[in-house]
Amino acid sequence: MPDLVIQAKQLSRHFGELKAIDKLDLNIDKNRIYGFLGPNGCGKTTAIRMLTGLLKPTSGEIQVLGLSLPKDAEKLRLRMGYMTQKFSLYNDLTVKENLQFIAKIYGISGTAQKSRIDELLSIYGLNQKQQQLAASMSGGQRQRLALAAATLHKPDLLFLDEPTSAVDPENRREFWEQLFDLCDQGTSILVSTHYMDEAERCHKLAILEDGVKRADGTPEQLMNNIAAHVVEIEAEGLRHLKQQLVTLPDIVTAAQLGARLRVLIKNTVSDPIGFLEHHTDIESNKFTIVRPSLEDVFIACTGSSRQ
Amino acid sequence: MIKSLYRIQAIFLKELTQLKRDKMTFAMVIMIPLVQLILFGYAINTNVRHIPVAVVDLSQSALSRVLVQTVAATQVVTFSEQFYDIESAHAALEQAEIRAVLIIPQDVSQRIARHASVGFGLPASSDEETSRPIAQWLVDGSDTMIAGAIKGLRNMPLAELLSKPSNRTIPTFEVTLLYNPEQRTAVNIVPGLVGIILTMTMIMFTSAAIVREREHGNMEMLITTPIRPIELMLGKIIPYIFIGLLQVSIILGLGYMLFSAPINGGLWALFCITLLFIAASLTLGLVISTIATNQLQSMQMTIFVLLPSILLSGFMFPYEGMPLIAQYIAEALPATHFMRLVRGVILRDVGFTDMLPDVYWLSLFTIAGLAIASLRFKKNLD
Ligand SMILES: Nc1ncnc2c1ncn2[C@@H]1O[C@H](COP(=O)(O)OP(=O)(O)OP(=O)(O)O)[C@@H](O)[C@H]1O
Ligand SMILES: [Mg+2]
Numbered sequence: 001m002p003d004l005v006i007q008a009k010q011l012s013r014h015f016g017e018l019k020a021i022d023k024l025d026l027n028i029d030k031n032r033i034y035g036f037l038g039p040n041g042c043g044k045t046t047a048i049r050m051l052t053g054l055l056k057p058t059s060g061e062i063q064v065l066g067l068s069l070p071k072d073a074e075k076l077r078l079r080m081g082y083m084t085q086k087f088s089l090y091n092d093l094t095v096k097e098n099l100q101f102i103a104k105i106y107g108i109s110g111t112a113q114k115s116r117i118d119e120l121l122s123i124y125g126l127n128q129k130q131q132q133l134a135a136s137m138s139g140g141q142r143q144r145l146a147l148a149a150a151t152l153h154k155p156d157l158l159f160l161d162e163p164t165s166a167v168d169p170e171n172r173r174e175f176w177e178q179l180f181d182l183c184d185q186g187t188s189i190l191v192s193t194h195y196m197d198e199a200e201r202c203h204k205l206a207i208l209e210d211g212v213k214r215a216d217g218t219p220e221q222l223m224n225n226i227a228a229h230v231v232e233i234e235a236e237g238l239r240h241l242k243q244q245l246v247t248l249p250d251i252v253t254a255a256q257l258g259a260r261l262r263v264l265i266k267n268t269v270s271d272p273i274g275f276l277e278h279h280t281d282i283e284s285n286k287f288t289i290v291r292p293s294l295e296d297v298f299i300a301c302t303g304s305s306r307q
Numbered sequence: 308m309i310k311s312l313y314r315i316q317a318i319f320l321k322e323l324t325q326l327k328r329d330k331m332t333f334a335m336v337i338m339i340p341l342v343q344l345i346l347f348g349y350a351i352n353t354n355v356r357h358i359p360v361a362v363v364d365l366s367q368s369a370l371s372r373v374l375v376q377t378v379a380a381t382q383v384v385t386f387s388e389q390f391y392d393i394e395s396a397h398a399a400l401e402q403a404e405i406r407a408v409l410i411i412p413q414d415v416s417q418r419i420a421r422h423a424s425v426g427f428g429l430p431a432s433s434d435e436e437t438s439r440p441i442a443q444w445l446v447d448g449s450d451t452m453i454a455g456a457i458k459g460l461r462n463m464p465l466a467e468l469l470s471k472p473s474n475r476t477i478p479t480f481e482v483t484l485l486y487n488p489e490q491r492t493a494v495n496i497v498p499g500l501v502g503i504i505l506t507m508t509m510i511m512f513t514s515a516a517i518v519r520e521r522e523h524g525n526m527e528m529l530i531t532t533p534i535r536p537i538e539l540m541l542g543k544i545i546p547y548i549f550i551g552l553l554q555v556s557i558i559l560g561l562g563y564m565l566f567s568a569p570i571n572g573g574l575w576a577l578f579c580i581t582l583l584f585i586a587a588s589l590t591l592g593l594v595i596s597t598i599a600t601n602q603l604q605s606m607q608m609t610i611f612v613l614l615p616s617i618l619l620s621g622f623m624f625p626y627e628g629m630p631l632i633a634q635y636i637a638e639a640l641p642a643t644h645f646m647r648l649v650r651g652v653i654l655r656d657v658g659f660t661d662m663l664p665d666v667y668w669l670s671l672f673t674i675a676g677l678a679i680a681s682l683r684f685k686k687n688l689d
Contacts, residue, residue: 049688052531053531053687054527054530054531054687054688055687055688055689056687056689070687073686073687074533074686077531077532077533078533080531082527082528082531084524084527084528086524086527087524088524088525088526088527088528089525089528090321090325090523090525091523092324092325092328092329093321093324093325097321097324101317101320101321102532104313104314104316104317104320105314105317105532105533105534106532106533107310107313107314107533109313133328149528
């Protein structure tokens with residue numbers, strides 16, 4: 001069994017009546033990128049705040065890097081980096097001043113500080129921007145600055161809360177390249193997202209909904225173990241067909257993709273094509289069983305509340 | 308330990324850089340003492356002069372005209388109107404066109420002749436007659452300051468009125484005015500203003516300091532770093548110590564140039580007590596900033612402290628004249644203790660050691676404030 005960097009047992013956090021996180025169990029491997037995938041308000045930030053020692057859990061146990069939280073939160077600080085969802089560096093300081101400030105807070109001084117900052121500036125392509133105020137940078141540049149700051153003291157464990165929400169696909173790719181580089185150098189990473197393509201890049205991920213973990217595993221495992229068949233239908237009158245199908249209890253969802261309708265059928269149905277033929281008047285050659293995508297997994301796991 | 312100092316320095320430099328970029332705040336650092344000093348220095352004047360008054364001269368004699376001139380010569384009042392009956396004078400008083408009316412009776416010459424303050428050998432008259440005043444003042448008594456100034460005219464000398472040597476009674480007490488013999492208000496106001504302006508700016512700046520980090524979302528990042536609450540607090544207040552000292556220099560320097568407000572005491576003692584008071588005000592601001600959840604709240608709390616500091620600290624009204632309960636409240640305010648210290652040093656050159664109770668109190672306040680702020684500051688988001 002590989003080393004675990006994060007272990008949480010029956011972790012819960014309530015805000016009054018609301019259960020923001022409900023009985024969450026987590027086992028996160030060392031030296032891997034682990035993802036939290038979930039819609040807005042599902043509790044990603046709340047979970048990360050508990051795992052960084054910023055919020056006290058209502059109940060449950062947390063072990064991060066062998067330290068039990070929230071008791072040893074202070075010891076954890078030197079060994080972890082946290083990139084908050086909202087930009088939390090100083091808008092009225094320049095890129096370089098922000099990095100210098102963080103370096104000093106972590107006790108990195110003199111030539112060590114200078115070389116580390118120069119290194120980060122070139123890794124994250126901020127060399128040209130070092131005299132620019134953080135406030136005047138683009139979303140993507142600010143995100144890179146935040147990542148640079150979070151990794152400045154070379155933490156063993158990195159928490160990234162929706163790091164790419166303001167970044168275009170091109171820059172997002174690059175950002176993930178950098179995450180894999182960090183991972184290669186031995187950093188364990190926990191990242192939250194609501195983008196499927198991003199979730200698919202993680203070594204492992206957990207799908208959260210309403211504070212509850214609906215599924216976890218590698219993306220492949222999740223796609224293989226999906227509790228539904230995915231069928232694409234190519235036909236006329238898709239709007240009408242969709243209306244008709246979603247009323248059936250065995251259909252999880254149906255979503256139109258251009259000229260095709262992508263239908264998720266519960267895997268309690270053993271013969272999905274036959275099932276569809278039976279319920280529609282379309283010939284069988286219009287149906288294709290396709291490989292499930294992560295989005296299908298996501299919809300299949302989180303669908304329960306929609307019905 | 309070294310790391311700790313290093314982190315304090317990091318916060319300190321960061322605050323300084325932010326302050327440098329914040330032109331508005333920086334301007335306020337200079338403008339607040341400047342404007343306040345000029346306003347208070349020129350506007351607050353307890354020596355009331357040139358109060359607009361009217362005269363109702365019922366005697367219309369040469370003597371009555373000389374009497375009016377003599378009163379006008381004191382410069383306490385200016386006769387801006389003249390009425391021929393008391394009713395119209397009353398109406399003018401009601402309209403607040405004038406603040407008082409001098410009513411000169413018909414028999415003013417007889418009254419003067421018999422008056423004790425002039426009193427010369429006329430046949431002895433009855434006591435009742437001699438004790439009759441010469442004329443009457445009707446005063447709008449709502450403003451006690453103006454009423455007081457006119458009351459002060461009650462015993463004005465009238466000798467020159469009759470070109471007679473005065474035989475006023477020898478005063479019971481001889482009064483020697485120390486420390487401010489010319490009785491200039493600015494002499495007392497300028498040192499007091501140091502306390503008021505420091506209370507205002509120091510509490511205002513620091514009370515916003517931590518709240519601002521929270522509002523801008525920086526706090527979530529800061530508390531995941533190894534910084535300790537006390538380091539954060541110290542790093543936050545040190546830049547403002549320099550700002551406070553700069554403001555004190557502006558007030559005292561300008562006070563000396565514009566109002567010749569002297570500094571009689573030692574600069575070293577002045578520096579020490581000012582530093583102490585700045586520290587006390589800053590920690591009070593820090594405590595506020597750990598209670599307030601946004602900058603508006605921190606502002607309101609600043610005003611909550613500022614108002615009693617202006618009214619009760621002895622800046623406006625003498626401490627001794629206040630009711631006991633107000634004195635107790637005043638004792639709790641750092642400004643009260645500083646007011647005593649700074650006036651002592653600047654006006655009376657009191658030695659540092661003679662003011663130990665106030666010094667101890669301010670030191671205690673600072674330490675307690677710093678401890679409370681650091682304890683209240685939690686490194687989590689609960
Ligand atoms: N301090 C708080 N007080 C009360 N409720 C809170 C608090 N913080 C979060 N919540 C609630 O907990 C739930 C989970 O919030 P959280 O911020 O963890 O969601 P999230 O998954 O990070 O969402 P997003 O994708 O929008 O960032 C939400 O319903 C939110 O309203
Ligand atoms: Mg969030």
